[in-house]
Amino acid sequence: MSLLLELIRVVNLPYTVVFGLMLFYWFSVVLGIFDVDLFDFDVDDIDFGDELLGALNLGKVPFSLWLTIFSGQMTLYSLLFNKLIDVLFGTVSDPVRFIVCFVVFVPIAALITKIATSPMEKLFEIETISRKDFVGKECRVTSPEVNERSGVGEILVTGIPSILYIRAKAEEGLKKNDRAVIYEYNEEKDLFYVTRVEGLD
Template identity: 35%
Template sequence: MIELLHASLNWPTLPATVLVAICVLYWLSVIVGVLDFDLLDFDLDFDISADGPSILDFGFIGLRFLNLGEVPIMVWLSIFSLSMWLLSINFDSKAEIQSFMDYLPLFLRNLGISLVVTKLVTQPFKGYFQFTPPNQIETLLGKSCRVTSSTVNEKFGQAELETEGAPLKLHIRSEDETIQKGDLVRLADYNQETQAFYVVKINQES
């Protein structure tokens, strides 16, 4: 045990040990409720630009191939760091490191193997972590809500949409002057500039 601890806290295993320690601290914080699971999870948008691929786009394709963006970043990083640590502790603990150039070949070897291992381990989890955040424009369109303002016109209108928690208050607009307070309407479209939904009175639809 002492030998393992000594090897972990010395080169060339020390960088991998630090990375593993960061991941362990993160998961412990999640377990005890100090941090949220998705606190360090980033929205990695790897879609190729409509103007045509660029050098940066090809780099994104490489990251997507490794399943970055397909699984939560901390899940990916935890598997990667553990792989780096296991490789270093098993194969490099006896290595003599006198300079950075002595460490570089070992790092590159472990990096390449760890990327392959992380890719294989995370491959079965692709798609399991994909979700649409609640109350996004795309998820609200088509839903019904109740008018709370006295009337609804092209310039003013408010409604409430029932959710699992508190009702969601929305700005709405309509060309139908007959919509009044208490009417049930459907969210038909959204105007990004005014940040308001265009609605249609449900009992008038065919």
């Protein structure tokens, strides 16, 4: 209970909220609701600070992964920092606590996040593969069903699962774990049109 009270303490709350949202996001990714690349961006499209962002591995690994590691650290640092302030100095205003913690620990958290994500860079080099190349390949349905309005599938690219938004005619009757073949890709909407693999019920 004391940990929960510290997590929702005003001075710690911003970091707790961000970290909590990221945990909820990853839970949703596991369920197939969101794509792991939902929040991705290309640092080359940023006119200011792109070199610094690239040096921190932003744009090289999914931003959602980077932010999860970063916000998790900041939550921990804020908890420890404010407990230490309580013990050493007693009453210090929340704005002062927040500013000092932010200035001191954000660079540390960013550096450690860069170090932690560096070994993962090669895992995400598959993003250089054109999504058009998926046409003609099989995928596995991961959503409860697939129809003209909704559906999620998974395809293995160099052994790594990649989540796709797929659509199919309702009469195909595609359900979770069914195999389907991709026959068309809508680049504008980032949608893959699939049909049941021939020979399967």
